[in-house]
Amino acid sequence: MNASNTRESVLGSIRGSLRVTGDDAARVDAVRKRLKAPSPNLVPERANVRGEESIALLTEMLEGQSAHVSRAKTLDEIPKLVANYLRKNNLPAEFRTGSDGLLADIPWGKATSLTHHLGRGQGDDAVAVSRARTAAAETGTLFLTSGPENPTTLNFLPDTHIVVIQAKDILGSYEDGWNAIRKIYGKRPLPRAVNLISGPSRTADIEQIIVMGAHGPRRLHVIIAG
Amino acid sequence: MKPVSHAFKDNAKQALADEPLRRALGGIKHGFVANRAKARAKLPEFERLRDEARAVKEHTLAHLDLYLEAYEKKVTETGGHVHWAATAADARAAILQICQAAGAKTVTKGKSMVGEEIAINEHLEAAGITPVETDLGEYLIQLRHEPPSHIIAPAIHLNKGQVEADFRREHTDLPDNRVLEEPAQLVAEARAVLRKQFLAADVGITGANLLIAETGTSVIVTNEGNGDLTQCLPRIHVVITSIEKMVPTLEDANTILRVLARSATGQECSTYTTFSTGPKRDGDPDGPDEYHVVVLDNGRSEMLGGQFHDMLRCIRCGACMNHCPVYGAIGGHAYGWVYPGPMGAVLTPSLIGIDEAGNLPNASTFCGRCEAVCPMRIPLPKMMRHWREREYEKGNTPAFYKLSLKAWAYAAKNPRLYQTLTGLLIPLLARFGSKGRFRSLPLASGWTRYRDLPAPQGKTFQQLWRAKEMRS
Numbered sequence: 001m002n003a004s005n006t007r008e009s010v011l012g013s014i015r016g017s018l019r020v021t022g023d024d025a026a027r028v029d030a031v032r033k034r035l036k037a038p039s040p041n042l043v044p045e046r047a048n049v050r051g052e053e054s055i056a057l058l059t060e061m062l063e064g065q066s067a068h069v070s071r072a073k074t075l076d077e078i079p080k081l082v083a084n085y086l087r088k089n090n091l092p093a094e095f096r097t098g099s100d101g102l103l104a105d106i107p108w109g110k111a112t113s114l115t116h117h118l119g120r121g122q123g124d125d126a127v128a129v130s131r132a133r134t135a136a137a138e139t140g141t142l143f144l145t146s147g148p149e150n151p152t153t154l155n156f157l158p159d160t161h162i163v164v165i166q167a168k169d170i171l172g173s174y175e176d177g178w179n180a181i182r183k184i185y186g187k188r189p190l191p192r193a194v195n196l197i198s199g200p201s202r203t204a205d206i207e208q209i210i211v212m213g214a215h216g217p218r219r220l221h222v223i224i225a226g
Numbered sequence: 227m228k229p230v231s232h233a234f235k236d237n238a239k240q241a242l243a244d245e246p247l248r249r250a251l252g253g254i255k256h257g258f259v260a261n262r263a264k265a266r267a268k269l270p271e272f273e274r275l276r277d278e279a280r281a282v283k284e285h286t287l288a289h290l291d292l293y294l295e296a297y298e299k300k301v302t303e304t305g306g307h308v309h310w311a312a313t314a315a316d317a318r319a320a321i322l323q324i325c326q327a328a329g330a331k332t333v334t335k336g337k338s339m340v341g342e343e344i345a346i347n348e349h350l351e352a353a354g355i356t357p358v359e360t361d362l363g364e365y366l367i368q369l370r371h372e373p374p375s376h377i378i379a380p381a382i383h384l385n386k387g388q389v390e391a392d393f394r395r396e397h398t399d400l401p402d403n404r405v406l407e408e409p410a411q412l413v414a415e416a417r418a419v420l421r422k423q424f425l426a427a428d429v430g431i432t433g434a435n436l437l438i439a440e441t442g443t444s445v446i447v448t449n450e451g452n453g454d455l456t457q458c459l460p461r462i463h464v465v466i467t468s469i470e471k472m473v474p475t476l477e478d479a480n481t482i483l484r485v486l487a488r489s490a491t492g493q494e495c496s497t498y499t500t501f502s503t504g505p506k507r508d509g510d511p512d513g514p515d516e517y518h519v520v521v522l523d524n525g526r527s528e529m530l531g532g533q534f535h536d537m538l539r540c541i542r543c544g545a546c547m548n549h550c551p552v553y554g555a556i557g558g559h560a561y562g563w564v565y566p567g568p569m570g571a572v573l574t575p576s577l578i579g580i581d582e583a584g585n586l587p588n589a590s591t592f593c594g595r596c597e598a599v600c601p602m603r604i605p606l607p608k609m610m611r612h613w614r615e616r617e618y619e620k621g622n623t624p625a626f627y628k629l630s631l632k633a634w635a636y637a638a639k640n641p642r643l644y645q646t647l648t649g650l651l652i653p654l655l656a657r658f659g660s661k662g663r664f665r666s667l668p669l670a671s672g673w674t675r676y677r678d679l680p681a682p683q684g685k686t687f688q689q690l691w692r693a694k695e696m697r698s
């Protein structure tokens with residue numbers, strides 16, 4: 001069977017079993033409407049938070065999933081926070097970022113010990129810093145989008161992942177998060193990857209015992225700016 | 227893999243005699259089961275979310291042809307390719323063709339049950355391409371040439387001593403005197419070995435937990451991050467998935483995701499949930515040049531609208547097997563193919579036929595816990611009963627069963643006879659059962675070999691009822 005025949009046979013079999021046709025106006029309309037104007041289903045009450053409440057919930061959920069969270073009043077405080085975190089965890093004083101504008105605005109030079117590399121993730125990076133575009137407090141979930149600003153490889157290859165998010169970008173629900181992403185991308189398609197990250201990498205595949213750092217970062221440090 | 231579901235009874239007997247397996251399975255109730263209960267208690271809307279998740283899938287299945295078309299259009303618009311596969315052979319051929327066109331030598335793989343279903347690894351190996359499983363559990367069983375024994379914890383049957391022995395046998399370039407006693411040491415070794423594979427692979431194959439029609443997106447959830455390294459490092463990303471993974475919108479995906487991890491591991495959400503749309507864009511410094519989605523039917527379209535329609539709502543969380551007393555006693559391998567536990571008992575006969583898998587729907591006490599915990603409210607016991615009826619109609623039921631059932635039915639339809647027989651038998655059994663239970667009993671050794679049989683308390687229900695009536 002060639003490719004288009006296979007396609008038709010699968011679709012035909014679905015229609016046969018459902019006893020429907022592909023041009024039934026009511027069905028076509030129902031699908032068109034749902035896709036054109038996506039509407040939320042039930043959103044848990046827990047996600048109905050704003051401002052400082054959402055920051056508190058995000059922090060609580062992330063810490064519950066073994067991430068570290070700290071707060072920087074301004075971008076100026078971030079270099080010292082990062083330097084201290086790396087020193088405390090006995091990590092090398094260097095890190096890699098993409099070309100993200102917010103990360104570029106951080107005065108990294110203030111922490112003279114830090115070496116800043118640019119570009120996509122390499123197999124032996126110890127530390128990367130990325131920016132989350134938004135976050136859903138309901139489960140402590142950061143939304144990171146792929147692109148030159150924040151290469152996906154930086155989210156997964158380094159041993160330690162540091163994520164910077166602006167306080168104003170922290171929202172309540174997944175729905176809020178996706179609406180923020182839709183606003184950023186407008187009519188353009190979604191970026192190649194949207195990574196929802198809620199803690200460091202882990203596995204429980206050996207005797208159901210949780211071990212951090214299965215393949216991705218062993219540590220996740222989240223810095224809330226503002 | 228070649229199914230051995232027909233040998234279910236022998237497989238189960240072997241499993242019951244396997245002490246390390248019993249110990250491993252014993253951990254489920256303190257892990258997955260207890261954690262699910264906690265997660266459920268923490269989210270007051272959980273039961274309503276189950277209803278909504280069910281409604282999302284029912285709407286999608288009723289319009290599945292149209293959503294698949296809308297999805298395909300979006301994937302194509304974002305630069306990806308959809309490959310339709312009516313059968314497992316179609317899917318294998320499509321994937322092999324993509325790998326061969328890329329001149330692939332090694333392929334990294336994220337965990338995919340559909341990948342197991344179509345036995346893609348064997349097919350690639352036969353063509354000289356090396357598939358490397360990267361989910362830790364899948365990697366452990368690949369080293370042992372075993373199928374998964376659980377749909378979300380494929381190596382749940384193994385203990386750390388077995389893993390250590392496998393690593394020492396396979397990772398021969400590492401020093402002999404290294405210490406591999408604790409899970410953390412074993413995980414660190416697997417991480418280092420697989421890191422090289424991630425960086426070297428030509429093609430990465432992942433599954434999909436969801437497909438989103440609105441955006442042409444495939445979604446995977448993982449805790450390890452292996453599925454992400456599998457898709458962002460190689461030049462080509464292939465998604466192997468099946469038609470019923472579809473949901474209409476991102477909002478609908480949210481609803482399913484809210485019940486998935488909580489039902490599976492009891493986590494609020496998985497560590498990583500990744501939404502992938504097309505290949506890398508202009509200016510992207512990483513990501514695959516090509517993005518292919520192989521969408522498999524393999525008998526699913528025929529289940530729509532029929533007796534087994536509800537099974538298509540399954541989101542592969544594993545809650546049914548975690549809560550199943552039969553799975554808890556024998557583990558996943560006894561089921562003899564890819565999908566074990568209650569969901570496997572219903573799905574496997576649909577996919578590979580009742581002649582091969584007819585025993586599986588009998589592997590149930592009908593206690594109903596699977597249905598009680600299923601986030602998609604799939605009536606698993608009812609569907610196992612449908613399979614039993616079909617098996618009976620086909621004449622596959624052994625003569626002794628038929629005769630016993632006929633004898634019981636005859637007695638049950640003659641109340642006086644039934645009462646006389648049970649009135650004689652029950653006091654007799656009550657007298658011989660020591661401390662309210664039998665350690666062994668003629669004709670019931672299949673039961674008493676593995677556990678005690680509770681002895682009747684001395685009177686039949688009818689006798690107790692009459693006594694109660696007379697008192698009041």
